[in-house]
Amino acid sequence: MRIDLPAPSHPLLPASHAAAAPPRWRFAAVSLALLAALAALLGLSLSLGAVPLEARQVWLALSGEGDATTHALLWNLRLPRSLLAVVVGLHFALSGLILQAVIRNPLADPGVIGVSSGASLAIVAFLLLADLINATLGQAGGRLLTLAGLPFAALLGGLGSALLVLALSWRAAISPVRLALNGVAVGAVLNALVMWIVVAWGGARTEITVIWLAGSLYGRDFDHLVLLLPWSALGLAGAWLLLRPLSLLRFDDDVARGLGLHLLRWRLAALVVAVLLAASAIAVAGPIGFVGLVIPHLARLLVGSELHRLLPVSALCGALLTLGADTVARTAISPLELPVGVLTTLIGIPIFLILLQRHAGRQS
Numbered sequence: 001m002r003i004d005l006p007a008p009s010h011p012l013l014p015a016s017h018a019a020a021a022p023p024r025w026r027f028a029a030v031s032l033a034l035l036a037a038l039a040a041l042l043g044l045s046l047s048l049g050a051v052p053l054e055a056r057q058v059w060l061a062l063s064g065e066g067d068a069t070t071h072a073l074l075w076n077l078r079l080p081r082s083l084l085a086v087v088v089g090l091h092f093a094l095s096g097l098i099l100q101a102v103i104r105n106p107l108a109d110p111g112v113i114g115v116s117s118g119a120s121l122a123i124v125a126f127l128l129l130a131d132l133i134n135a136t137l138g139q140a141g142g143r144l145l146t147l148a149g150l151p152f153a154a155l156l157g158g159l160g161s162a163l164l165v166l167a168l169s170w171r172a173a174i175s176p177v178r179l180a181l182n183g184v185a186v187g188a189v190l191n192a193l194v195m196w197i198v199v200a201w202g203g204a205r206t207e208i209t210v211i212w213l214a215g216s217l218y219g220r221d222f223d224h225l226v227l228l229l230p231w232s233a234l235g236l237a238g239a240w241l242l243l244r245p246l247s248l249l250r251f252d253d254d255v256a257r258g259l260g261l262h263l264l265r266w267r268l269a270a271l272v273v274a275v276l277l278a279a280s281a282i283a284v285a286g287p288i289g290f291v292g293l294v295i296p297h298l299a300r301l302l303v304g305s306e307l308h309r310l311l312p313v314s315a316l317c318g319a320l321l322t323l324g325a326d327t328v329a330r331t332a333i334s335p336l337e338l339p340v341g342v343l344t345t346l347i348g349i350p351i352f353l354i355l356l357q358r359h360a361g362r363q364s
Contacts, residue, residue, distance in 0.1 A: 022304045027313070030302050034316035038086070041320060045082040045327040046074060050335045080222040084284065085326040085340070086319040087225065087232055088217070089291055091281035093318025094239050096292025097299070097310060098274040101246045102267055105180050109292035110278035113183035113271070114161035116287040117190035119279040122157020123150060124197050124209060150283040151231055158279035161186055162271055215288035215341020217326050224284045231280035238273035243307050246270060288341045290348025291318050298351070321347065 046062075047053045051073060053061075060066035061074040092110065099108040110116045126149060168182040198209050211218065245266035248256045253263055278292065299314040325343035332338065 027303045027309045030313060031316065034313065034320065038316060038320055038323070041323055041327070042082055042086070045085075045323060046078050048327060048331045049073075049078060076221065080225050081217050081220050081326070081330075082323060084220050084225045084228065085217055085323040087228055088281045088285045088288065089318035089320070089322025090315045091228075091232065091235065091277045091318075092288060092291035092322070093295040093299075093314045094235065094311070095274045095278040095281075097296040097307075097314045098239060098242065098246065098270050098277075099292070100296050101250050101307065102270040102274070103180055104250060106297070107293065108180065109290075110158075110274070110282075111183075111187055111287070111289070112180050113165050114186040114190060115158040115275050115278045116282060117187040117194065118161025118164075119154040119158040119282040120213060120287055121190045121194050121197075122153045122160070123283060124194050124201075124213075126150065126153040127209065128197065128201060148227070151227060151280045154279040154283035155276060158275045158282070159272070161190060162275050166268075166271070211339055212286040214339035215286040215344065216339040217285055218330075218337065218339075220284065228280055228284050231276060235273060235277040235280070238269075238276065239311060242266070242270050242273060243311065247307050286339075286341060288322065289345050291321055291344055294348045294351050295321060 043055070043058065046058050047055065053070060053074070057066060057070050058074065061070045062079075064071075095115075096109040099110065099112065100106060103112065105112065130149075165179060165183045165186050168186070169179040194213065198206060198213070201209070245261060248259055248261045249263070249266060249270065256263055281288070295314050295318045296310065298317055299310050302317075303309040303313050321344065322340065325347060326340040329340045329343045330337040
């Protein structure tokens, strides 16, 4: 028997918007528009750079024709970086969407439960260890070992910090408010440890590490993309399987229990999937901020609050934001470039303030 429940209200949406789901055609239209925009932006990203390329040159290089210089520029630099920006944006957006549902906090993102800080601390420590390994195996062997180990180190660090936050938040049950507050406190401590290691480390790695901590896709290639894709498959599968439990977790605990949901089990499962998505993206691109915070709100404005619609739309919006920010970051002051995390923060802050202002206006 199907039980029809009202859509859970959301702090940044008016009650009328939360209760009435948009028509199905809007979801299809929005999805197609986002796919078209992503394809167009991907083509633009491949064309722009220190050496601008015409659309014909890009097409010939992608089809295996054209001159060797254009082919190398596209396949070794721009294409893997652009594709990686798409996947990383997807990871952060879905992680933020899951966290906002499970914590029931509109300000939730991977930084709230300490995932970003824990993953960053683990990766910085891992890179420090990699310096010692490089001295023994040489740069080539050390690089391969470092690349293969980065997602696992990030996952362990993110899970460790999340479990610490959960342990601090446990009082016979996990309170979403207590979880968020403890996450902010643990994240602040871990961030301080990260900066202490970076300052004490010194050497040639310091500048690269600081850029990575700001969120950057500089120097990324197909090796990074191949390493991230299995984690993407796991995260997407987990997010899809969590659709129904997450829909119930957005209600009050008593309502969810009454519908037969095991709160602790599914809340932990959702946190693991969110950590997996965020930590694996942090491993290859650093903690890119505001994607997981802002994108779920934009998706709700586009297609409403039903999770089966929010999941693909959030993924597409996250990919668009990260790819667009990275394109601007590497072309705005070419041949120099900015970390993509700086651009997503500059983009995310005004958008989030607009959302808050619109909500305040509707409530007044």
